[in-house]
Structure formats: structure tokens, C-alpha cells
Amino acid sequence: MKRLLISIIALLALSPMAKAWNGPLHAAVAEIANVNLTPEARKNIEAALGNHGIVYYAHWMDDVAKTEGYKHVSKWHNVPLTAKNKIIPAKKAAKSKNGTISKALAMDGLARAIAAIENRDAISAEELKDNIRYVIYIVGDLHCPSHYVFTDMLEQRALKYFYHKEKKPRSFMRFWESEAITSTFSWRPSEFVHQLNRLSPEQIARLTEGSVSDWVKGNAKTYRQIYSHLTPNQHFDKKQYRIWLNNFYEMATDQIGVAGYRLAALLNGLFDESEPKKSIK
Amino acid sequence: MKRTFLTTIVALLIAGNAMAWDNRSHSTIARIAEKHLTPRAKANIERYIDGHSVVYYASWMDYNRTFPPYDVTHDWHVDYWTDAQRTDAEGNPLPPQSVDNIKRIMREMSDFRSMPDSVVNINIKYLVHLVGDMHCPVHVNFAKYRPLKIKWGKEQIKYHKFYDGYIIALKHKNASPLALADELDRVDDARRAELQAGTPDDWHEETLRYSTKSYELLPEDKVITDKYLSEVAPLAEHLLVAAGYRLALIFNTIFDK
Amino acid sequence: MKTKLTILTIALSVFAASTAWGWGRDAHATIAYIAERHLTPEAKQNIEAQIDGRSIVYYASWMDNHGEEVRQWRHSVYYDPITHKPTGTAYTELNTTIEKLRDYKSLSERKRKEHIYHLVHAMGDFHCPGHTYLLSADGKTKVNTHYDVVGHDGKVTRFHTVWDLHVIRHFHSTFGYMDFAHSLDNNLSQDYIDHVTAGNLYDWLCETCNESLWIYDMVPKKPKGTPKAELSRINIVQLQEMGLLADRQIVKAGLRLAKVINEVFGK
Numbered sequence: 001m002k003r004l005l006i007s008i009i010a011l012l013a014l015s016p017m018a019k020a021w022n023g024p025l026h027a028a029v030a031e032i033a034n035v036n037l038t039p040e041a042r043k044n045i046e047a048a049l050g051n052h053g054i055v056y057y058a059h060w061m062d063d064v065a066k067t068e069g070y071k072h073v074s075k076w077h078n079v080p081l082t083a084k085n086k087i088i089p090a091k092k093a094a095k096s097k098n099g100t101i102s103k104a105l106a107m108d109g110l111a112r113a114i115a116a117i118e119n120r121d122a123i124s125a126e127e128l129k130d131n132i133r134y135v136i137y138i139v140g141d142l143h144c145p146s147h148y149v150f151t152d153m154l155e156q157r158a159l160k161y162f163y164h165k166e167k168k169p170r171s172f173m174r175f176w177e178s179e180a181i182t183s184t185f186s187w188r189p190s191e192f193v194h195q196l197n198r199l200s201p202e203q204i205a206r207l208t209e210g211s212v213s214d215w216v217k218g219n220a221k222t223y224r225q226i227y228s229h230l231t232p233n234q235h236f237d238k239k240q241y242r243i244w245l246n247n248f249y250e251m252a253t254d255q256i257g258v259a260g261y262r263l264a265a266l267l268n269g270l271f272d273e274s275e276p277k278k279s280i281k
Numbered sequence: 282m283k284r285t286f287l288t289t290i291v292a293l294l295i296a297g298n299a300m301a302w303d304n305r306s307h308s309t310i311a312r313i314a315e316k317h318l319t320p321r322a323k324a325n326i327e328r329y330i331d332g333h334s335v336v337y338y339a340s341w342m343d344y345n346r347t348f349p350p351y352d353v354t355h356d357w358h359v360d361y362w363t364d365a366q367r368t369d370a371e372g373n374p375l376p377p378q379s380v381d382n383i384k385r386i387m388r389e390m391s392d393f394r395s396m397p398d399s400v401v402n403i404n405i406k407y408l409v410h411l412v413g414d415m416h417c418p419v420h421v422n423f424a425k426y427r428p429l430k431i432k433w434g435k436e437q438i439k440y441h442k443f444y445d446g447y448i449i450a451l452k453h454k455n456a457s458p459l460a461l462a463d464e465l466d467r468v469d470d471a472r473r474a475e476l477q478a479g480t481p482d483d484w485h486e487e488t489l490r491y492s493t494k495s496y497e498l499l500p501e502d503k504v505i506t507d508k509y510l511s512e513v514a515p516l517a518e519h520l521l522v523a524a525g526y527r528l529a530l531i532f533n534t535i536f537d538k
Numbered sequence: 539m540k541t542k543l544t545i546l547t548i549a550l551s552v553f554a555a556s557t558a559w560g561w562g563r564d565a566h567a568t569i570a571y572i573a574e575r576h577l578t579p580e581a582k583q584n585i586e587a588q589i590d591g592r593s594i595v596y597y598a599s600w601m602d603n604h605g606e607e608v609r610q611w612r613h614s615v616y617y618d619p620i621t622h623k624p625t626g627t628a629y630t631e632l633n634t635t636i637e638k639l640r641d642y643k644s645l646s647e648r649k650r651k652e653h654i655y656h657l658v659h660a661m662g663d664f665h666c667p668g669h670t671y672l673l674s675a676d677g678k679t680k681v682n683t684h685y686d687v688v689g690h691d692g693k694v695t696r697f698h699t700v701w702d703l704h705v706i707r708h709f710h711s712t713f714g715y716m717d718f719a720h721s722l723d724n725n726l727s728q729d730y731i732d733h734v735t736a737g738n739l740y741d742w743l744c745e746t747c748n749e750s751l752w753i754y755d756m757v758p759k760k761p762k763g764t765p766k767a768e769l770s771r772i773n774i775v776q777l778q779e780m781g782l783l784a785d786r787q788i789v790k791a792g793l794r795l796a797k798v799i800n801e802v803f804g805k
């Protein structure tokens with residue numbers, strides 16, 4: 001039954017090349033951000049996006065990843081971190097001989113996009129549109145645990161497990177694309193707003209304080225924990241799997257909300273002059 | 282038992298064949314229409330459909346076209362089921378089925394209060410669906426596109442099926458119809474009035490133009506690319522919105538009295 | 539049917555065992571969301587304060603997800619149409635849960651939460667026609683929905699799965715719980731709400747039973763091992779009839795859940 005539900009949800013999502021949070025979960029992040037934009041920021045953003053809301057373009061960066069002219073975005077999904085949860089600077093990471101680390105340039109992509117938006121008089125309308133869409137997507141990825149490349153435990157990224165009678169192992173990293181949430185909740189993206197958009201202004205202020213780097217370092221502490229719940233090639237029967245799922249779904253679901261609030265804070269700072277600007281460092 | 286068995290098989294065969302817009306698209310059209318109903322029209326309509334929202338019945342016709350008594354509606358979903366149906370026995374041109382039935386229902390419903398409740402009920406279900414279908418680019422020129430196949434990834438599927446279900450689903454993954462309606466319905470009153478102008482025949486002509494445009498966008502090797510998707514999705518979205526506004530106009534004309 | 543199956547007793551059995559998913563998640567979420575829409579502001583605030591500020595919808599299927607970790611509520615309500623008396627533990631357990639929640643401030647935080655999760659979930663399962671079970675004369679052979687049928691898609695499936703999933707999903711495949719609630723709980727008249735929420739849990743159980751038993755007439759059980767060609771087949775018209783019943787039950791369950799929560803948490 002559970003498998004059936006999961007496969008039906010997967011079918012509904014029709015996601016051919018899911019990375020990171022899959023499309024619907026990126027849309028959920030954008031939905032929460034959307035209701036937390038100031039009217040001024042929303043007006044400016046939607047004008048720049050051609051009378052579309054941010055939800056409309058929530059997973060656009062993934063949709064164009066294979067299109068000519070957008071190949072560079074494939075490196076903008078992951079963040080490399082040291083054993084002490086320090087972000088490895090893009091210049092250093094890019095030189096790494098390890099492909100996983102050298103392609104983990106999400107912070108660089110976000111910094112470039114923010115810089116471009118801040119100097120928007122110098123770029124075309126189309127470029128502004130692209131950069132807003134990069135921001136919408138990358139902030140979502142920065143709240144997905146599998147996008148944190150912990151360089152002291154790289155081998156953990158290859159963790160696999162076996163479910164029920166399946167012969168083919170499942171990837172723990174893939175699990176974080178959606179199953180961490182959708183195995184428990186079948187909400188539509190807009191329904192995440194009803195579920196998660198219930199923090200007080202004080203709670204939101206605490207959640208969004210600091211720079212993007214501060215957010216990432218804070219997330220890293222939590223996300224590092226996920227690996228402690230799995231041993232290599234662990235087998236689960238149906239009951240054990242359900243119990244195991246219960247380790248993750250609450251944390252994973254809440255990250256969608258956190259990402260949404262922070263994306264709103266970032267966009268408000270960029271598109272509403274009365275709001276505080278968020279910096280990368 | 283044997284009869285049930287046979288009809289089930291027939292239903293399955295046909296169901297796989299032509300499924301108009303998918304449930305998300307039809308529901309989104311119905312929701313956009315609902316948002317633009319006058320309070321009086323909305324109240325009158327809901328009185329005939331057990332208090333449900335019209336969104337509930339957006340796909341109803343799709344599940345009721347293979348069994349009596351509604352099997353008569355089977356061909357209404359498209360313009361012409363086969364090329365042969367374009368003319369009558371004497372060779373006179375026949376009107377497209379979907380548009381013709383919409384016009385007939387609009388005429389008959391002009392005095393809806395004199396009709397039996399059950400007839401008004403069924404006509405609401407027809408309108409909410411058919412106005413959507415007549416705005417579906419693979420439901421005009423249906424016979425032409427029916428055999429066409431495209432390649433999507435490793436899959437070879439019918440162009441019809443791809444257009445109906447996949448384009449909107451790929452663009453708006455897992456979106457709730459309520460939310461999608463809000464996302465797409467964002468034009469001002471003047472533009473909405475512009476879209477509502479004209480007759481069902483004019484709207485049919487417009488869908489034909491969009492149908493041709495969509496077809497021309499298809500790569501020659503019929504392999505679906507992300508580029509094609511990004512170009513064709515706005516056409517499909519425009520038609521959902523236009524269908525929603527026009528359905529609202531039809532409902533308001535009939536029921537706001 | 540009665541002569542054929544020599545049924546004397548009819549049982550309504552509702553249980554939340556992890557192997558059986560009452561309604562699927564969409565139906566449970568819809569029921570909880572419809573209930574939430576009918577809560578008084580005080581009741582909504584009070585109940586959410588008990589569950590970490592979350593919506594009751596968040597916990598609609600908690601019982602299915604955490605069944606292995608907490609005490610398993612054994613739900614088995616037998617309804618006798620001759621004496622009109624429900625027996626079994628499901629009904630009494632939910633009643634006990636409601637009674638305990640009336641004095642929720644005296645419960646530990648953990649108990650308080652568990653009772654709320656139980657209430658939110660069980661009120662849904664109690665209204666699922668797929669949980670209306672028949673007992674034979676000896677009181678032993680249950681005719682529950684755990685038998686094979688051929689579904690509308692031509693595939694062999696458990697009749698139970700038809701109720702979990704097909705009746706809800708087939709006709710509104712892209713709906714979320716908000717879309718369902720919008721469609722079903724759409725300006726319901728106060729008369730209707732009053733009518734549905736009149737009576738008590740016992741009355742609601744009897745009603746569910748009486749309105750659901752025809753599903754066994756329409757889709758009769760065939761003995762285990764019956765070849766596919768001879769199994770009962772569900773066509774799309776029958777599935778629609780069952781879908782309409784399911785949707786009616788979802789609305790009723792939502793309104794009744796709201797009534798109970800308003801009574802318990804509304805002060």
C-alpha cells in the first residue's frame with residue numbers, strides 16, 4: 001500500500017531528472033516565500049518575471065539545465081564543507097581533484113546571482129529574470145540535506161539501503177529528493193503554506209537573521225546528523241522502514257518552511273528598499 | 282456479468298485513447314471560471330449540483346462517455362471523431378461536435394428554470410467540461426493528430442496524450458488546481474473582457490490557430506526537448522485561462538438571473 | 539444477499555493496524571481539513587496549542603505512520619442490526635479517548651497528543667465504507683474488504699485498496715486536500731451541518747454501516763483462489779457510485795470531527 005502510494009505520487013510528479021528537492025518541493029519553498037514577500041518586493045519581482053509569480057518559476061533552473069546556454073547551472077546545487085562545518089570557498093573547491101567537491105559551487109552561483117540583481121541597471125531584462133530564478137532555486141537547494149557535501153565523510157554520499165524485497169539498492173542521497181517528505185505527506189505545493197506558514201514575526205526574525213553563510217553553517221550541524229541513522233546496505237522490512245522514515249520526515253518538512261522564509265527575506269532585501277539586505281558572508 | 286465484463290473492456294480501450302485535458306487542467310479551468318462568476322450565478326449553479334463546487338465536476342464527462350445513457354456524449358469531446366464526420370450523407374459540412382453542443386446547451390438553458398433539475402444538473406457538467414475541451418489544441422483537428430506519436434525520453438507516446446496530460450504536469454509539477462488557477466489568472470479586467478469577446482465559433486478558430494502553432498513548434502524528429510516544452514507551455518496556459526474566462530461568461534449569461 | 543450468506547450479524551470493524559490503511563492519506567487529510575474549517579476560533583487555537591502549533595491536518599495519518607511505536611488501538615466495532623447495539627473495542631476506545639480529552643489539561647503532554655492523533659484519525663476510519671464488515675451467523679467468518687476483485691483498471695486488487703485509493707484518486711487525480719475540501723465543503727447549509735452532526739458517535743457508526751452495506755451486494759466476495767476471470771469486476775459506473783458515497787462520508791466525518799473538537803476544546 002505504502003509503495004503503491006509512493007509510486008503514484010512519483011507518477012503524478014512526472015519528474016524526469018529530479019535533483020535536490022524535486023520540482024514540487026521547490027514549488028513548496030516558493031509558495032511559502034511568496035506569502036512572505038512584502039507587497040513592494042512582490043510587485044517588483046513579478047514585473048521582472050513578466051507578470052508571473054515566483055512559484056511559476058520555482059524549478060525553472062532545473063528545467064533549463066540541459067538547454068544550451070545554461071550548462072553552468074549544473075554546478076550550482078551543492079555546498080562543500082569542512083569537518084568543522086566551514087564552507088569551502090568556491091575558488092578552492094573548484095580546484096579540487098574530487099569531482100563532487102569541484103562541482104559544489106552553489107554558494108558561488110548564489111553570490112553571482114545576487115550581485116547581478118544588485119547591479120540590475122547593468123544587465124538586460126532577460127538576465128535579471130534569469131538571476132531571480134537562480135536565487136529562487138538555489139535557496140531551496142541550500143535547505144536540502146543531501147546538498148551538503150561534508151568533505152570529511154564523502155563516502156557517506158554513496159550510502160545505499162535495501163527496501164523490503166527489492167533487489168536493487170536505493171540511494172540515500174536520492175531519498176532526500178522527495179521521499180523523505182512524500183513518503184509521509186502527499187500535500188500539494190500550495191498546501192505547505194497551510195502547514196508551515198504559522199510562525200510569529202519574532203520567530204521569523206530569528207530564523208532569517210544573519211547572512212546566507214550563517215544559515216548554511218547552522219543547517220550543516222543538523223544535516224550532518226542524517227548519516228547516523230543508516231549503516232551501509234542496511235535492509236528494511238516494511239515495518240522497519242516506516243519506523244526509520246519517522247526519523248526524518250518532520251525535520252525534512254520543516255526545512256521547506258525554513259527555506260521559504262529565508263528566500264522571502266533575501267528577495268525582500270533585494271526588491272524592497274525598506275527591507276534589510278541579506279549578505280552572502 | 283458477461284455484459285459488465287465486456288463494457289469494462291471497452292471502457293478501458295477507449296479510456297486509454299482520448300482523455301482531453303487531464304484532471305488538473307480541467308479543474309484549473311473550472312476554478313478560474315468559478316472565480317469570475319457573479320454571486321447570483323454561482324448560487325444558482327450550486328443549487329443544481331448538490332452544493333458542490335463546479336470544480337468537482339470538471340472531469341465528470343471523461344468518466345461518463347462509455348456507458349449508457351451518456352455514451353451519446355462520447356464524440357462531443359472533440360471537433361470531429363473521424364474525417365468522415367466532417368460532412369453529412371449529402372456532403373454538407375457539419376459543425377464541430379464540441380462547439381455545436383455548447384451552443385445547443387446555451388440555447389436550451391436560456392430558460393433554465395423551466396427545465397427539470399436533473400437536466401440542468403447534467404448540462405452544467407457538460408458545459409464545465411466541453412468549454413475546456415474545445416480549448417484543447419489536440420481536440421481540434423482531432424482526427425489529424427490522433428495517430429501522431431512523439432518521443433519523450435525513451436518513451437514513444439501519442440502526441441495527443443502528451444499534450445493533454447504532460448505539458449502542464451511537467452511545467453507545474455504536482456500543483457493543486459486551486460493554486461494553479463490563482464497563478465495563471467492574473468490579467469486585468471480589460472484583457473479579460475478582450476478574451477471573453479466573440480462567440481464559441483471564434484474561440485474554436487482561435488484554438489485551431491494555437492493547435493497549428495503548437496504543432497509547428499514540434500521538432501522535425503518529433504523528439505520532445507526542454508526548449509519545445511518551454512515554448513509550448515505558454516500556449517497551453519493561455520488556453521486554460523481563456524477557457525476559464527469564457528466558461529465564466531457562459532455561466533453568467535445563463536445563470537445570472 | 540442475507541439468505542445467500544446466512545448473515546445474522548453485521549459488523550463494522552474499524553482498525554488502525556499498520557497493515558491496513560483505513561482511508562489513504564488524502565482522504566484523512568481532507569477530513570481533518572474540513573473539520574478545521576468548521577472549528578470555532580477558540581477550539582482551533584486550543585487544540586493547536588496542544589500539538590506544537592501545527593494544524594490537525596499534519597497529524598491526520600499519524601496513527602498509520604507511528605503505529606509501531608505507540609500502543610495499538612484495537613478497533614473492532616460490531617454492529618447488530620437487530621438489537622441495534624454496537625459492541626467491540628473500537629467504539630468504546632474512541633469514546634474513552636473523547637472522554638479523556640474533555641479533561642485534557644489533566645493528561646500528560648504525551649497522552650494528550652496521542653489522544654488527539656487517535657481522535658483525528660479514527661473519526662476518519664470510522665466513516666470509511668471499506669471498513670464496514672460483515673459477520674456470518676457463527677460470528678467468526680468475517681467478510682471484510684480484504685478480498686480480491688478486478689478493479690476499474692482491469693487489474694486484480696484488494697477491495698480494500700479500492701476504498702483506500704481508487705474511489706478518491708481516480709476521479710480527482712490531481713486534487714490536494716484543499717481542492718477536495720473546496721469542492722465538497724462548499725457553502726454547506728447550516729441545516730445540513732446540523733442534520734449531519736446531530737446524535738452521537740454511536741448513531742454515526744450505525745449510519746455509516748447502514749449506508750455502506752450495499753457495496754458487498756455490488757461487488758460480492760469470491761472464495762480465495764478464484765481465477766481472475768470469475769472475480770467480481772468493478773466498472774467505472776460502480777466506481778463512481780462508490781466514489782460518491784466516499785465523498786459524502788468524508789464530508790460527514792469532517793463535520794462530526796469538528797463537532798467533537800469544538801465541544802472538547804471550544805471552552
